Amino acid sequence: MTAKLHCFGESGHSYKVALMLELTGTPWTAVFVDFFNNETRSAEYRARLNQMGEAPVYVDGDLTLTQSGVILLHLAEQTGQFSDGDPNEILRWLFWDNHKGSSQFGALRFLRNFLPEAKRPDGAIAFMQGRVDAALATLDARLADRDWLASDQPTIADLSCCGYLFYPEPFGFDPDKHPNIAAWLGRISALPGWNHPYDLMPGNPSDRAEKEDA
Amino acid sequence: MTAKLHCFGESGHSYKVALMLELTGTPWTAVFVDFFNNETRSAEYRARLNQMGEAPVYVDGDLTLTQSGVILLHLAEQTGQFSDGDPNEILRWLFWDNHKGSSQFGALRFLRNFLPEAKRPDGAIAFMQGRVDAALATLDARLADRDWLASDQPTIADLSCCGYLFYPEPFGFDPDKHPNIAAWLGRISALPGWNHPYDLMPGNPSDRAEKEDA
Structure with missing residues (x-):
């Protein structure tokens, strides 16, 4: 099963992980988190995904990780990439x-x-x-x-x-x-596979402006 | 040689490390950092101890570490204490x-x-x-x-x-x-060896008040 990243376009913390997944060629799918309508702070989100009330959340089979630093360290170890150094x-x-x-x-x-x-x-x-x-x-x-x-x-x-x-x-x-x-x-x-956050993850300010105008 | 912790009493980031050193029975000495007179932000401090301009800095022989999280992880590995869990x-x-x-x-x-x-x-x-x-x-x-x-x-x-x-x-x-x-x-x-930050590290608000009055 492909790993899932619960994320949204405006979230730089999510972007760090999305970028790592892209640059390492790890298959993943994005699950949109509706931060601007308070999804991350809801009791339901805290109970189901992250007690801390934050994105991103990374789910790979039975493994659920939160905090971008933890997820980056996990992916570095799993892929052996972006980890050379002290x-x-x-x-x-x-x-x-x-x-x-x-x-x-x-x-x-x-x-x-x-x-x-x-x-x-x-x-x-x-x-x-x-x-x-x-x-x-x-x-x-x-x-x-x-x-x-x-x-x-x-x-x-x-x-x-x-x-x-x-x-x-x-x-x-x-x-x-x-x-x-x-x-x-x-x-x-210039790294192969690089992409802009608004092109990697669902949700961005233009989307929201359109919805507000609708 | 005993490890040195560059720290000051008001610094909760320093306290995390000082407390870990005490609780694990690791010998250490405190080196006072004069944060309130801008020592951490000086070019000299940045060049000599920490480019980030922050305390604490932990020095053990040839090893210099900064960021309390890094130092805590190092001490957990070194002592085998406060590290049981996922x-x-x-x-x-x-x-x-x-x-x-x-x-x-x-x-x-x-x-x-x-x-x-x-x-x-x-x-x-x-x-x-x-x-x-x-x-x-x-x-x-x-x-x-x-x-x-x-x-x-x-x-x-x-x-x-x-x-x-x-x-x-x-x-x-x-x-x-x-x-x-x-x-x-x-x-x-209640953990054996626990101590209050102002009793573990040099410098506290009363010291400074006395100096300002002097």
């Missing part, structure tokens, strides 16, 4: 991404783009922008003299940290201000 | 803690307690409070029918997720609102 260094960037990177990129992108304009909290946006700018500066500095974050080859650390960086909605990443990140994203998107 | 489930709560737990608890505690009152950003505090309350609800629900987060025994997942929850400075954890978390903290503090 395991501690790979883990280090996976944890950094969850702590300071994608977690904050995703939250700020939501505030700045997906909340109705009247509901956008200015104070929260300014605070998160400061934290996101600091994280982007750390990432850009790390990539000043190397091609990949954790090894001399692309690893799951790269796939994790890039989770939100291909999206068009602005949250602070600027190729002119962060040239090393921009060059690294270029290298990632 | 490795994916342990990892899952380590990642959740970095993504939704300690990362947000620490940021909000800083905003509400350690920033000078005139500088506390109301909008950011309200936003972070909503996120922290959601995370605490997830943690409390998880512990409704079990003693430990990831296994039938205490693991590094518990030591990670409790990182900020023993501190006295308020950020939303309330034993009356979160009785399952409170009971679980009681079980953790």
Whole structure:
């Protein structure tokens, strides 16, 4: 049976896994999670799929995994791909991404783009922008003299940290201000099998705009 | 040579590791990091200890590790302690803690307690409070029918997720609102060798108040 990824297009955390599945040639099917209608926070979703109330959820036969970092480590071990390097260094960037990177990129992108304009909290946006700018500066500095974050080859650390960086909605990443990140994203998107998040997973802002207009 | 932990008392991320070292009987010495005078963000600190500009940093001979999750996994493997259970489930709560737990608890505690009152950003505090309350609800629900987060025994997942929850400075954890978390903290503090963060690591708010008064 093909593995299933419960995911949605706007979710950078889901994208990390979808991208890994594509790049490793692992067969998978997407199951749409209706995040914008609160599916992940419903009691039913928490009971059936993930008590944490989050996407992605990866289901392969009897195995159910949540947290993108856990799923990436599992797929790296299963496929033997995107795992060459010092395991501690790979883990280090996976944890950094969850702590300071994608977690904050995703939250700020939501505030700045997906909340109705009247509901956008200015104070929260300014605070998160400061934290996101600091994280982007750390990432850009790390990539000043190397091609990949954790090894001399692309690893799951790269796939994790890039989770939100291909999206068009602005949250602070600027190729002119962060040239090393921009060059690294270029290298990632040149990997055979790479695809954009809105082309890999169901659901995107245009879909939602159409539904709201209907 | 005894392992060194670069840390400071207010850092719940450091506390996770200090607690693991104590509970496993691993010899260690603390090296004070002057976070409140911006040591972690200095170019010198980034070059010498951690490019990410964060504490803790763990140094054991030639091995230098950063990110509390990485250090906890290393110590679990080295000591064979706090690691009994499904490795994916342990990892899952380590990642959740970095993504939704300690990362947000620490940021909000800083905003509400350690920033000078005139500088506390109301909008950011309200936003972070909503996120922290959601995370605490997830943690409390998880512990409704079990003693430990990831296994039938205490693991590094518990030591990670409790990182900020023993501190006295308020950020939303309330034993009356979160009785399952409170009971679980009681079980953790009953483990032989347990100690409070301000008793394990150098630096605490009273120290700083005295220095500011001097």
